[in-house]
Amino acid sequence: MNVAYFSNQFATNQGHGIARYARQLFKELNTYPDISITPVAAWSNHSDDKKKELIRQTGLRLMPWGRVGTSVSWTFLNWPPLERWMPEAIDVVHAVSLGYPISTNKPYVVTIHDLGPLTHPEFFSNTNPWVMKRCLQQAIRKADAFICVSQSSADELESYVDTQISERIHVVHEGIAPLFLEAPELTSINSLTEMPQPDIPYILTAGKISPRKNGARVIQAFSQLIDVIPHHLLLVGGDGWDMKEISNQIEGSEKLRKRIHLLGYVSDEQLHTLYSMASLYIHPSLYEGFGLPLLEAMASGCPVVTSNISSLPEIAGDAALLVDPYDVSAIAEAIHEVCTNKKLADQLRRYGRLRAKQFSWNACAEQITHIYRQVA
Structure with missing residues (x-):
């Protein structure tokens, strides 16, 4: 044929x-x-x-x-x-x-x-x-x-x-690409100049910066926790059409400027390593046809918080925390829960790896x- x-x-x-x-x-x-x-x-x-x-x-x-x-x-x-x-x-x-x-x-x-x-x-x-x-x-x-x-x-x-x-x-x-099920190459991120210091834990979000990806609410939720958890926030992906709003949010706060890192586009190898080292992958998207980053994060051993709408519950199953993506307080609560509850984070890692292998x-x-x- x-x-x-x-x-x-x-x-x-x-x-x-x-x-x-x-x-x-x-x-x-x-x-x-x-x-x-x-x-x-x-x-x-x-x-x-x-x-x-x-x-x-x-x-x-x-x-x-x-x-x-x-x-x-x-x-x-x-x-x-x-x-x-x-x-x-x-x-x-x-x-x-x-x-x-x-x-x-x-x-x-x-x-x-x-x-x-x-x-x-x-x-x-x-x-x-x-x-x-x-x-x-x-x-x-x-x-x-x-x-x-x-x-x-x-x-x-x-x-x-x-x-x-x-x-x-x-x-x-x-x-899901086999790469994300393999051991990460930790040195792959050595060339990323915007990374926080190695001993600082971080939360990761990925995708081209646009209203659909809900980055503004992620930053608002993170700002509610900035004096509560030691984590930094890493944004991976290219500039989108609401990049100006995101930049204004960050530049308007000295604390956020010090704790938020814009990495731009990264390679798959680098993304896999970033997932594997993150305390949490946050993906409260407002609309998705599938949601492949969820599975990539899960396969890499990263706990996931995502939206309870669109295709995301279908893809995440019971291997992620689901939140209302329009509720900033709910996003902040989920971030805090995963970053401070080791038992929950470990459970999400286990469930996530099993879930990713189904695709x-x-x-x-x-x-x-x-x-x-x-x-x-």
Whole structure:
């Protein structure tokens, strides 16, 4: 079976989110000898040398019209079919995210990570919801199967559309990279200049700084505890569209300036080490399609506090403390409880490791290959 695996994120230099999903799933799908997976993208922002190396290693094919040309042709003309540009006969086309309304006459599978820009636009900036809406409308008409990364995303999809599609929806959880189940390389963080002193305990939160990640309330909760616990707070992730608000919060308090550290983007190896050394991973997100950082933290042996809404309870199970993400006092109370109660923290570490092991890319790929065979 030949599968055209369309993902622009696969061909970018990003390392998180959908890009991680696309690469990890691709790697696992390639272990099936009877299935040939060819990654396809409209464009790549890698340097020429890295682009050539990616093509050599993975067989990546770039569409000849580039980012804009491909989008315009498929969105407005529904032409030409993707399979026309493939070197071999294609049996299935898999859109790895809801990005472009792909033109194809082959059996068609679409992965839905979330519908956030359509259902929760207040949490997303610089998006083109009309493109996403157009893509979803096309998928509803043409897709033989929808892969939703959580039951929460599946429920959201069903409630959003006005067509009966439940028989085409398959919930397939993401997996966790083996790296996070291995012993961390402690020296990997030696190059991080914004770290606190080695003897100072810390709380970790990760993700691009944006309203959806709820960083402002994390800082408010931390400020309530700053004279109660000795911990520092580490923020990992790139600047988002509410970075100014976060910076103002920190700069407005001398105590916070001394106790909060902005690390920016870090490598997976560094993130794994940061998780493993943290007293707590705090993730009170207001909206998530899945919530992979929870599992990465759990696999790394870090206690987790997360939200009691969206997909997060589904992913966390009973291995994390769940809080109302809109209640600053509740967030502060949970942080205090984990950071001062060793018995609870150790219990969360044990439960977390067991929970993380239930999510594997091997199981994810096995379910997806079954879907391929169903629709082909």
